[in-house]
Each structure stands twice: as structure tokens, then as C-alpha cells.
Amino acid sequence: MGGRLIEPAEAGRDDVMLSWEGRQVVAVRLPRLSDSLDHLLADQERRHGMPLTQLDRKAKQSVVRTLEERGAFRMRRGVETVAAALGVSRFTIYNYLNYRDEQRAGQGGEGR
CATH class of the missing domain: 1.10.10 (Arc Repressor Mutant, subunit A)
Incomplete structure (x- = not known):
């Protein structure tokens, strides 16, 4: 649906943070x-x-x-x-x- 992966440091409050073994590894920015x-x-x-x-x-x-x-x-x-x-x-x-x-x-x- 058009989401894109971004670095955790660039994530905003509306982005979905994905963690692995307690460490934030990537964020997903969902489209409007x-x-x-x-x-x-x-x-x-x-x-x-x-x-x-x-x-x-x-x-x-x-x-x-x-x-x-x-x-x-x-x-x-x-x-x-x-x-x-x-x-x-x-x-x-x-x-x-x-x-x-x-x-x-x-x-x-x-x-x-």
C-alpha cells in the first residue's frame, strides 16, 4: 500500500517502529x-x-x-x-x- 522503510532516527510519531530483540531496527512510514x-x-x-x-x-x-x-x-x-x-x-x-x-x-x- 505504499509504505516505506526509514531509519529509526528519522522516525516521526506517526511512523511504526519495528524492534528485534529489544532493539529498534527500522521504522515504517505509512502513506496518507x-x-x-x-x-x-x-x-x-x-x-x-x-x-x-x-x-x-x-x-x-x-x-x-x-x-x-x-x-x-x-x-x-x-x-x-x-x-x-x-x-x-x-x-x-x-x-x-x-x-x-x-x-x-x-x-x-x-x-x-
């Missing part, structure tokens, strides 16, 4: 959540082998499902960011999410 969404979108683009805006509707729905499972829509402006990346409206993203909920309900699964 908005950067994480960019990484998720870039990963989807690599997986599909083309810009997300060029995907057909079914593939875009699949991307939305994957992003939902990974928490993309819990982030501030997540829906807007994904909509822009897919070249669709926010309304379309909500339709894709609602369609998924309807599918789950029809299969006896729980909705969101």
Missing part, C-alpha cells in the same frame, strides 16, 4: 489514506491493462466491488475520487454499490 486510494486505483489499472476510463461497464463494476472490499469508500471523498478515475458520475458509483447490495440480498447475503 488519500495516497492509499491512489495506489489502489493504480493497481486496478495495472490489473486491467488499460486506463480505468476505458473499461466497459461490467469491468468498472468489478473495480468498484474490489475497491469497496478494500475500504476505498470509507475515505473522505472516496466516491468522488473513484468516480473521476473511472470517468463516471458519483451517482453511477452509488448505483454500482446499490446493485451489489441487491445481488447480495438476492443470494441470501447481508447488505452493506
Whole structure:
């Protein structure tokens, strides 16, 4: 998700310190959540082998499902960011999410 290793002496209070046998050996600097969404979108683009805006509707729905499972829509402006990346409206993203909920309900699964 885009974290990077840094020297313990360079670690800030938000970095995760890793220790081995009581000695601090490395720190991990995690990306901001908005950067994480960019990484998720870039990963989807690599997986599909083309810009997300060029995907057909079914593939875009699949991307939305994957992003939902990974928490993309819990982030501030997540829906807007994904909509822009897919070249669709926010309304379309909500339709894709609602369609998924309807599918789950029809299969006896729980909705969101």
C-alpha cells in the first residue's frame, strides 16, 4: 500500500517502529489514506491493462466491488475520487454499490 522503510532516527510519531530483540531496527512510514486510494486505483489499472476510463461497464463494476472490499469508500471523498478515475458520475458509483447490495440480498447475503 505504499509504505516505506526509514531509519529509526528519522522516525516521526506517526511512523511504526519495528524492534528485534529489544532493539529498534527500522521504522515504517505509512502513506496518507488519500495516497492509499491512489495506489489502489493504480493497481486496478495495472490489473486491467488499460486506463480505468476505458473499461466497459461490467469491468468498472468489478473495480468498484474490489475497491469497496478494500475500504476505498470509507475515505473522505472516496466516491468522488473513484468516480473521476473511472470517468463516471458519483451517482453511477452509488448505483454500482446499490446493485451489489441487491445481488447480495438476492443470494441470501447481508447488505452493506
